[in-house]
Amino acid sequence: xxxxxxxxQVSELSLDELVGCxxxxxxxxxxxxxxxxxxxCPRCGFVLYSHNHQVxxxxxxxxxxxxxxxxxxxxxxxxxxxxxxxxxxxxxxSGVMSLYDSGGLLKSIALVVFLCxxxxxxxxxxxxxxxxxxxxxxxARSFGLLLYRMYHHFKEWGMLEVYLxxxxxxxxxxxxxxxxxxxxxxACFVALLLVQVWLEVTMxxxxxxxxxxxxxxYASH
Numbered sequence: 439x440x441x442x443x444x445x446x447q448v449s450e451l452s453l454d455e456l457v458g459c460x461x462x463x464x465x466x467x468x469x470x471x472x473x474x475x476x477x478x479c480p481r482c483g484f485v486l487y488s489h490n491h492q493v494x495x496x497x498x499x500x501x502x503x504x505x506x507x508x509x510x511x512x513x514x515x516x517x518x519x520x521x522x523x524x525x526x527x528x529x530x531x532s533g534v535m536s537l538y539d540s541g542g543l544l545k546s547i548a549l550v551v552f553l554c555x556x557x558x559x560x561x562x563x564x565x566x567x568x569x570x571x572x573x574x575x576x577x578a579r580s581f582g583l584l585l586y587r588m589y590h591h592f593k594e595w596g597m598l599e600v601y602l603x604x605x606x607x608x609x610x611x612x613x614x615x616x617x618x619x620x621x622x623x624x625a626c627f628v629a630l631l632l633v634q635v636w637l638e639v640t641m642x643x644x645x646x647x648x649x650x651x652x653x654x655x656y657a658s659h
Contacts, residue, residue: 462479462481462482464479464480464481464482493640493641493642493645493646494570494573494574494645494649496640497566497570497637497640497641498567498570498571498574500633500636500637500640500641501563501566501567501570501637502567503633504563504630504633504634504637505563505564505567507626507629507630507633508559508560508563508630510622510623510626511530511623511626511627511629511630512529512530512531512555512556512623512627513529513530513531513623514529514621514622514623514626515527515528515529515621515622515623516528516529516530516620516621516623516624516627517619517620517621517623517624518619518621519619527621529623530555530556530623530627531556533551534548534551534552534555534556535548537551553595554595554600555598558592558595559598559630559634561592562589562592562593563634565585565586565588565589565592566589566637566641568581568582568585569582569585569586569589569646569650570641572650573646573649573650579650579651582650583650583651586646586647586650598627598630598631598634602627602628602631
């Protein structure tokens with residue numbers, strides 16, 4: 439009887455007052471959280487969402503740092519290779535162009551690498567920047583909502599960590615046949631990856647949706 443009463447109370451609430459668990463589909467009344475708190479599902483323990491402190495300001499700083507790192511990470515040399523006295527420098531961009539110039543099936547692979555390692559990560563950062571800007575300026579938030587929905591479709595296609603693993607494997611294999619020297623571009627690429635991971639953790643989706651929907655309290659923190 440108590441469970442039926444709880445279900446009836448939940449059914450009478452509006453959608454804005456409800457939250458569903460992504461793991462067990464339990465429908466709950468949305469709790470009000472203070473800064474630093476997080477909500478967990480009472481059935482399975484899954485973290486429903488958290489409330490990060492100053493989420494907009496911190497996210498804005500991180501997305502600016504990521505945008506500044508993007509150009510050196512992709513266009514500065516990531517390593518120098520010395521083979522029989524001949525030295526060559528490789529960048530992310532030159533790697534894509536080398537694949538494309540090889541022709542055949544490698545052209546298609548070059549296109550996939552170009553999209554997943556350069557285009558989509560940049561599009562994601564630009565969308566995050568514009569979304570945060572609409573919140574900070576309190577302007578065109580409906581456009582920000584549209585972009586943020588698009589961001590979640592692009593989210594799974596940014597594969598910088600996969601590309602980094604490919605670089606590391608290449609370095610290990612080259613040690614036996616050449617003398618690779620790590621360069622500044624690789625440091626920028628690793629820094630870009632770490633900043634993006636930090637941004638994903640900081641930019642709590644629950645708070646961004648609330649801010650885009652007109653939650654002034656969320657926009658000011």
